[in-house]
Amino acid sequence: MKKMALISLLAAIALVFTVGIGLAADPVNIQGQVNEDNQLVDQDGTVYKIAETEQGTQVMDMVGEKVEVRGTVEESMGEKEITVESFSIVK
Numbered sequence: 001m002k003k004m005a006l007i008s009l010l011a012a013i014a015l016v017f018t019v020g021i022g023l024a025a026d027p028v029n030i031q032g033q034v035n036e037d038n039q040l041v042d043q044d045g046t047v048y049k050i051a052e053t054e055q056g057t058q059v060m061d062m063v064g065e066k067v068e069v070r071g072t073v074e075e076s077m078g079e080k081e082i083t084v085e086s087f088s089i090v091k
Contacts, residue, residue, distance in 0.1 A: 025072040025073065025074060026072070027070055027071060027072055027085060028070070028071070028072070028073055029068060029069070029070050030042055030048065030068070030069050030071075030073075030082065031043065031066065031067070031068045031069075031090055032046075032048070032066070032067070032069075033064065033065065033066050033067075034050075034059060034060065034062045034063050034064065034065055034067060035063065036063050038050050038060045040059070040067070040069060040082060046080065047080070048073065048080045048081065048082040049079060049080065049081040049082070050081075050082060050084065051071075051081050051082060051083040051084065053083060053084060055071075055084040055085065055086065055087065056082075056083065056084040058084075058087070059084050059087050062089070065089055066089070066090040067087050067088065067089055067090060068087065068088050068090050069082060069084050069086075069087045070084070070085050070086045070087065071083045071084040071085045071086075072085070
């Protein structure tokens with residue numbers, strides 16, 4: 001019984017810690033080109049999956065365009081994903 005309570009407590013702490021990290025992400029600005037795989041590739045070749053949000057979907061439709069995106073980046077298992085807050089086309 002005590003062992004199960006301890007496991008539950010540790011799981012709850014891990015969940016709070018993980019959610020806290022996601023909420024603490026600071027917005028960043030990234031310039032890059034949108035490719036046909038719904039990704040943003042910056043000038044260094046770093047690839048960011050574009051999260052499927054209203055703003056993200058608009059960016060995904062700009063295949064071949066160079067854009068500047070403001071949003072938050074999360075990394076999971078070596079893959080970066082950007083949640084777009086705003087964007088503009090770079091001339």
